[in-house]
Amino acid sequence: MTDGQGIAEADQDDELSGLLTGLGRAFGGALLFCLPMLMTMEMWELGFAMDRWRLLLLLLTSLPMLMFLSHYSGFEATWDWKEDLRDVAIAYGIGLVSSIVVLGVLAVIGPQMHASELIGKIVIHTIPGALGALLGRSQFGPNEDNEEKREQSYGSELGIMAAGALYLGLNVAPTEEMILIAFRMSSLQSLLLIGLSLLLMHGFVFASEFKGGSEVREDTRWWSEFMRFTVVGYAIALAISCYVLWTFGRLDGLSLSTSLYVLVVLSFPAAIGAAAARLIL
Amino acid sequence: MTASASDGPSSRSARIATAIEWTLAAVSGVIILGLAGYLLFEAVTKTGSHPVLILRIDGIEAMPDGAVVDLSVLNTGHATAAEIEIEGTLGTGPDAITSTATLDYAPAESTSPVALVFNRPVSANELALRVLGYRDP
Numbered sequence: 487m488t489d490g491q492g493i494a495e496a497d498q499d500d501e502l503s504g505l506l507t508g509l510g511r512a513f514g515g516a517l518l519f520c521l522p523m524l525m526t527m528e529m530w531e532l533g534f535a536m537d538r539w540r541l542l543l544l545l546l547t548s549l550p551m552l553m554f555l556s557h558y559s560g561f562e563a564t565w566d567w568k569e570d571l572r573d574v575a576i577a578y579g580i581g582l583v584s585s586i587v588v589l590g591v592l593a594v595i596g597p598q599m600h601a602s603e604l605i606g607k608i609v610i611h612t613i614p615g616a617l618g619a620l621l622g623r624s625q626f627g628p629n630e631d632n633e634e635k636r637e638q639s640y641g642s643e644l645g646i647m648a649a650g651a652l653y654l655g656l657n658v659a660p661t662e663e664m665i666l667i668a669f670r671m672s673s674l675q676s677l678l679l680i681g682l683s684l685l686l687m688h689g690f691v692f693a694s695e696f697k698g699g700s701e702v703r704e705d706t707r708w709w710s711e712f713m714r715f716t717v718v719g720y721a722i723a724l725a726i727s728c729y730v731l732w733t734f735g736r737l738d739g740l741s742l743s744t745s746l747y748v749l750v751v752l753s754f755p756a757a758i759g760a761a762a763a764r765l766i767l
Numbered sequence: 768m769t770a771s772a773s774d775g776p777s778s779r780s781a782r783i784a785t786a787i788e789w790t791l792a793a794v795s796g797v798i799i800l801g802l803a804g805y806l807l808f809e810a811v812t813k814t815g816s817h818p819v820l821i822l823r824i825d826g827i828e829a830m831p832d833g834a835v836v837d838l839s840v841l842n843t844g845h846a847t848a849a850e851i852e853i854e855g856t857l858g859t860g861p862d863a864i865t866s867t868a869t870l871d872y873a874p875a876e877s878t879s880p881v882a883l884v885f886n887r888p889v890s891a892n893e894l895a896l897r898v899l900g901y902r903d904p
Contacts, residue, residue: 640784640787640788644791662871665872665874666872666904669847669849669872669874669875669904670847670904672810673806673807673809673810673813674810676806677803677806677807677810680799680802680803680806684799713789713792713793713796714788714789714791714792717792717795717796717799718791718792718795720795720799721791721794721795721798721799722795724798724799724802739874739877739878739879739880740874740877741874741875741876741877743805743809743813743875743876744847744874744875744876744877746802746805746806750802750806
């Protein structure tokens with residue numbers, strides 16, 4: 487064996503073990519992020535009860551979000567759309583496999599079920615699983631490239647917030663508690679919840695300044711940060727919550743005002759998810 | 768984050784980016800203020816504390832061994848009702864057949880679907896509907 491061959495083989499070994507480590511992290515991420523949903527009764531029911539067009543649309547709209555996440559922090563530091571697409575496909579695969587294994591072991595799915603129920607239950611869990619696979623990669627990954635990743639454009643900061651809002655929103659939107667809480671709340675409590683969401687969000691935005699998250703200069707006024715990150719972030723949380731609630735049929739038959747109450751309730755965790763994502767990712 | 772127009776040589780793209788940031792901020796601010804304003808309006812104007820439930824027949828579908836009556840439960844009140852018991856009675860006297868259904872929630876000012884099942888054909892004019900009861904969510 488020549489030296490050249492030796493080095494090439496060593497490189498291949500490195501690449502292979504790197505890939506396996508990446509896959510392991512992705513599986514870990516998929517489980518960590520998806521387990522609450524895999525163990526929620528309403529998610530199983532949605533698998534066979536939810537509107538098929540909305541499920542298909544959720545699958546399609548998750549693609550650009552996952553592409554963005556892969557671009558931002560995927561299995562590898564990629565900037566090429568083909569590689570991002572490949573990573574997203576792997577993430578879907580990991581979400582699919584982890585959903586099938588966990589749902590099968592938990593007796594949520596079984597061979598006696600009709601294909602429509604089986605596929606519905608698996609698909610609805612695959613999407614958060616894929617999201618978790620990509621997020622997990624960035625969380626369990628090495629820290630050394632974090633500094634370089636911190637240089638973010640405003641657009642990608644908003645994208646990160648959307649991903650955070652989608653993650654926490656997906657986790658709680660299917661539960662009956664979201665509508666139940668909204669039914670029990672008064673208008674004034676809803677108003678207070680909006681205030682509380684904005685306040686807590688701004689706390690996270692403020693905290694991310696210390697992490698060196700965004701280029702906050704000494705002379706940046708607090709209201710400038712508040713308007714550009716907190717207010718826009720809350721609007722993103724509202725939009726994502728609205729989409730997720732509609733997807734899960736939680737707004738069906740509700741009047742405008744009742745829908746707004748439910749929207750404000752779900753936007754609370756979504757807003758925290760959005761703000762925390764900038765700090766964590 | 769994009770550089771603001773105030774620092775250093777302000778390029779055209781930086782100015783555009785700043786304009787986009789502030790446009791987004793303004794639009795978001797208007798949405799949130801609108802939402803808060805609507806809730807404040809509701810807090811002041813909608814003070815009714817009881818659900819007002821109305822039952823409406825949406826359709827009667829013949830089945831192999833009877834019929835299914837599709838109903839809408841309209842709650843025109845300002846409060847939500849939970850666990851609404853609905854009863855439908857076909858005919859009168861000893862031959863009357865009753866059927867009941869329970870609805871999880873009838874949200875305020877909203878419409879919720881429910882169905883009653885009978886073991887014989889149903890015509891709308893012989894069907895009597897009523898709400899037996901509900902509780903606060």
